[in-house]
Amino acid sequence: MVEIETDRLLLRGWREEDIEPYARICADPEVMRFIGSGKTLTREQSGAQISRFVRHWEEHGFGLWAAEEKSSGSLLGFVGLAHLEDWTASGHDTEVGWRLDRAYWGRGFATEGAKASVDYGFERFGLATIISIIQPGNTTSRRVAEKTGLTLRGETRWRGIDVVWYAIDRNDPRPES
Numbered sequence: 001m002v003e004i005e006t007d008r009l010l011l012r013g014w015r016e017e018d019i020e021p022y023a024r025i026c027a028d029p030e031v032m033r034f035i036g037s038g039k040t041l042t043r044e045q046s047g048a049q050i051s052r053f054v055r056h057w058e059e060h061g062f063g064l065w066a067a068e069e070k071s072s073g074s075l076l077g078f079v080g081l082a083h084l085e086d087w088t089a090s091g092h093d094t095e096v097g098w099r100l101d102r103a104y105w106g107r108g109f110a111t112e113g114a115k116a117s118v119d120y121g122f123e124r125f126g127l128a129t130i131i132s133i134i135q136p137g138n139t140t141s142r143r144v145a146e147k148t149g150l151t152l153r154g155e156t157r158w159r160g161i162d163v164v165w166y167a168i169d170r171n172d173p174r175p176e177s
Contacts, residue, residue, distance in 0.1 A: 001057050004065070004120060006112050011065035011079060014054055018066050019047050021075040025101045031077075034138035035099065036161065056082065062125060064097065067113050069104070076104045079113030081121050081130070089156040089165055092129035094121060098144065105140070114148040115175070122170045132166045133158060142166075149174045 001013040025031055026041035026049070041049065057063040064080035077100035087093045096117045098110040114132075121127045132145045136155070142164070150166035157163070168174070 001063075001065075002120075002124075004116050005070070006116050008070055009076075009079075009109060009113055009116070010068040010070050011113060011116060012068060013057075014050050014066045018075050019043070019050060021101075022046050022050060022066075022077070025075075025077050025099065028102055030102050031099065034135040034141065036159065053078070062094075062121065065113075065117075067098075067100065067109065069109070076100050076109055079110065080117050084133075087131070087133070087158065089154060089158065090129070090131060090167065092127075092131055092167065094127055094129075095131050095133055096121070096145075096148065096150075097132065098141075110141075110144045111147045114144060118148060118168060118174065127170065129167050129169050133163050134166065136162060136164050147175060 004011040023043040023046035026046045029040055032038055032040045053064045060083050062081045064078040064082055067076045067079045069076055079098040082095050082097055084093045084095055096114050098114055100110055118130055121130050132150050134141045145166040149172060150168045153165055153167045155164050
């Protein structure tokens with residue numbers, strides 16, 4: 001798995017020791033509020049999710065990285081790209097996404113990681129467009145998408161939930177890091 005370093009982040013592969021901090025993140029109702037139905041995850045569900053992240057990398061050559069703060073070595077959550085086979089609102093099905101520990105919100109980590117992920121998708125895989133699917137009330141993630149250079153493209157219902165979706169095309173101007 002490719003690792004990427006940004007100014008403050010190490011985007012790296014998942015490790016066994018990531019399960020506990022990731023499970024803590026996914027057990028926080030505020031973190032999970034706008035993810036799917038808003039339910040928190042158990043430790044077992046979080047571990048299974050990490051296993052799916054690893055398989056995604058094996059199948060697609062890209063995926064969701066474990067996001068580590070370089071200065072502390074702490075796991076902040078994840079950021080990266082995901083192929084969504086069930087997305088039908090557009091012809092593009094690779095999403096940039098993030099989920100961070102609430103203690104790290106509002107400090108630019110999600111945007112920093114999302115920009116690196118978008119660059120990786122365009123430069124390494126030649127993707128034409130990258131999307132981001134967000135629940136309408138999640139104004140914080142909407143701002144992250146916009147700061148990353150994605151623009152609002154539409155609204156739809158996906159997996160039983162109303163969502164808005166953003167996108168950036170390879171030739172769109174990208175904000176400076």
